Amino acid sequence: MYATADMLPVIIEAQAVETPVEARLVKAVLSGDRDGFARLYDLYAPLVHGILLSRVPRAEVDDLVQDIFLHAFRKLHTLRDGAAFGPWIAMIARNRAVDFHRRSRETVEINDELRGSESHESRANEILELIRSLPEAYRETLVLRLVEGMTGPEIAMRTGLTAASVRVNLHRGMKLLREKLGFVEGL
Amino acid sequence: MKDDYLWDKTGQPDPEIQKLEEILGTLRYQPKPLQLPVSRRRNYFPLIAIAASLLLALVAGGIWLRARSQRIPQPRQAEVVLPSPTIDEAKPETIRDKSKNAIAVNRPHHRSVSSAFSRREREEALAAKEQLMIALRLTTEKLSLIHRKTQTTTPANQIKNQHRVG
Numbered sequence: 001m002y003a004t005a006d007m008l009p010v011i012i013e014a015q016a017v018e019t020p021v022e023a024r025l026v027k028a029v030l031s032g033d034r035d036g037f038a039r040l041y042d043l044y045a046p047l048v049h050g051i052l053l054s055r056v057p058r059a060e061v062d063d064l065v066q067d068i069f070l071h072a073f074r075k076l077h078t079l080r081d082g083a084a085f086g087p088w089i090a091m092i093a094r095n096r097a098v099d100f101h102r103r104s105r106e107t108v109e110i111n112d113e114l115r116g117s118e119s120h121e122s123r124a125n126e127i128l129e130l131i132r133s134l135p136e137a138y139r140e141t142l143v144l145r146l147v148e149g150m151t152g153p154e155i156a157m158r159t160g161l162t163a164a165s166v167r168v169n170l171h172r173g174m175k176l177l178r179e180k181l182g183f184v185e186g187l
Numbered sequence: 188m189k190d191d192y193l194w195d196k197t198g199q200p201d202p203e204i205q206k207l208e209e210i211l212g213t214l215r216y217q218p219k220p221l222q223l224p225v226s227r228r229r230n231y232f233p234l235i236a237i238a239a240s241l242l243l244a245l246v247a248g249g250i251w252l253r254a255r256s257q258r259i260p261q262p263r264q265a266e267v268v269l270p271s272p273t274i275d276e277a278k279p280e281t282i283r284d285k286s287k288n289a290i291a292v293n294r295p296h297h298r299s300v301s302s303a304f305s306r307r308e309r310e311e312a313l314a315a316k317e318q319l320m321i322a323l324r325l326t327t328e329k330l331s332l333i334h335r336k337t338q339t340t341t342p343a344n345q346i347k348n349q350h351r352v353g
Contacts, residue, residue, distance in 0.1 A: 034223060041221045049216035058214065069221050124213045145193070146204070147211045152194040170193055178203070 019083075026082030029073075037076075040085060041069050046148045047086065047158045048093045054132060054143040055097035058125070064100065068093050087160030130180045131173075138173025141166055233337075237330045241323070248319045255312060 022043070028036035048068055052061045072089050079088050128147075131139050144150045144159075152170055156163040191198030304312065 037223065038221060042218070045218070045221075046216040053214060062219065065216075066219075066221060070224065073223055120210060121213050124210045127207065127211060128214060143211075146207050147214050148216060149208065149212065151196055167194060171190070174193060174204070177207075 022085040023082035026076065026079060026085055029076055037069075037073055044086060044089055044158070045069070046150070047144065048089060050144040050148040050150075051090055051093040051140055052097055053128070053147060054139040055094070056100050058128070060100065064093075064096060068096055071096075084160065086158040090159050127177075127181070131177060133180070134173055134176050138169050138176060141169040142173040142177060145170060233333045234330065237326060237333070241326050241330075244319070244322055244326070248315075251315065252312070255308070 022040065025036045025040050029040070045065060048065050049061060052064050052068075056064065068089065072092060079085065128143075131142050131146075134142070140159075141155060144155045145152070150158070152166050153163060155161070156166045159166075192201050193204055
């Protein structure tokens, strides 16, 4: 069956729908549209924030988020597949967290996070510390789910992980967290 | 199902997870504007201007040298070739014919241009050439300086992350 002229708008529309928004935005940014990058930032800042929060002190996270996006802006031309922007920036964030620990190995960290003035925030920091003590595979997924409020399918889509991996990490991570918190599962 | 709530927030909510969401939600990302560096679009105008002035100087120099060389006319020498004076009594009209055929030939005269210039003119030309060379050298220096400047310019409002580095 051949496409007729009448079908052309439908085909174009279908192609536009199939092209991920990230791919279109990356293309726009590379052709000089800086607003496109602002949109990518809005879409992916929570992901980067969550990844960093599961690895570095909270006081450093905001600066690092900005730093990572500036780095991504400069290096965007090296990204071959625009649709893979999420996994790409997630990897930059993980590497930056490793870098951070390598550089600040010898500094004495004052853990401000445990000094929250309000009890609610103090409790949040305590739980975050517990999540950070979990195996690496679980902590990132749990932070993205419980702190950033993403769903499992969203986490899978943004990070490039398979849905099955995210599901396993969520359930195993949650089980370990419950144990650490003293919750009895099912109650 | 409780598992569905953990996975995609559907199904029966798990109170423990809801409590954790509520507490940990205080640490959620707070939107902040991203400050991108100033666009570093390369400005080729200075390079083009310098190249154009260089070209103009070369053309002007060429025209000037050409005009100088044309101002001194090439001396022409007319050489009259006469037949040998043989007298033919029998045919006096032949002599007349031959003398009539006496021709003036402009033979190409291969004199070097330098010999055509006087010493003063040659010195002037050399001085002009020297000036042109200095101008070219200066232009080249300026060109490379501008090139270096454009390569090393840093964005004005770049955010520098301040880590605690040991």
